[in-house]
Amino acid sequence: MAASEPALPAPPVLANDWALFLDVDGCLLEHAPTPQQVCVPERLGQRLCGIAAELNGALALVSGRSIAALDGLFPECAQLCVVGLHGLERRGAQTDRCAPEPPPALAAVLRESDRLLQTYPGACVEMSGPCLNLHWRAAPQAATAMTAFAEAALPRLSGYGLHRGAHGIEVRPGGSDKGSAIAELLQRPPFRGRRPVFVGDDPADECGFAVVNAHDGISVLVGRRANSAAHHGLPGPEQVRRWLGAQAQAA
C-alpha cells in the first residue's frame, strides 16, 4: 500500500439498483501469512447473503481463489454467484463455467516446486485447478528463487502467463480476467441493467475498475495505490465490512 497516495472519497451507501462485485483477499478479508490462515469474521457470509437478497441476487464474489476454496471460506454463500480463478470458473448467472483441466506439464512443475518449500520454510505453493500460485508473504527471502522458478516454468506451459504480485507470483492460463468476468455478468440476469460496483484491492482488480467505470459504475479501491483507476476508496477490509453493514461500528 502506498500510504503517500491521497485518500480517495468513500463510496456512497449501498443502493438496491446495484450489481455488486466483491473481491475477497485483502478486500473482504485481511491478508494472512498463507492462504489457509485467513479468518472469516462471524456473520460476514450471512450478511453477504442478506445483501444479495436485497439486490435480487445481483452480488458476486470475484476472486483469484477457486470456487471450492471460496465455498470453504463462506459455506453459507453456496447460492451466491461466484467467479473463481480470475474468471476461469463461474457459478451462477444462469450458466456455470468450469476451468480448463491442468496440462500434464503443470503436475511436473508442482512436483519440482517442492524443493523451494524445503529451502524456504514458510513459503507456500498453491495449486488451484490449472493455476499455480507461489506465495512468499511468510518467507520474503524466497521471492527471487520463486520468481525465477515461475519464469523458467512458463515456456513449458502453453497459453499461460505470469502475474506478479508483491508477495507472490501466479502462473495461470490466459483468456480471462476479473474485468472480462464482470463485463460478461453485466450482460446476464440478475446483473443486467443494474449499476455495477466493484470493490478490490490489488493490481489484478484494476481491469474490474476499468469495466465498471466504463459502465458509469462505482469503483472502490481498498488501501491506496498510485495510478489506480478507482474513483472511490476505503482504507482496509474492516472498513469494507462496516460499509457493507457486516461489522459493528467501532466505539
Ligand SMILES: O=P(O)(O)OC[C@H]1O[C@H](O[C@H]2O[C@H](CO)[C@@H](O)[C@H](O)[C@H]2O)[C@H](O)[C@@H](O)[C@@H]1O
Ligand atoms: O482475488 P482475491 O480474492 O484477492 O484472491 C487473490 C489471491 O488471494 C489469495 O492469496 C492472497 O491472500 C493470501 C491470504 O491473505 C496471502 O497469504 C497471499 O500472499 C495473497 O497473495 C489466494 O491464496 C490466491 O489463490 C488468490 O489468487
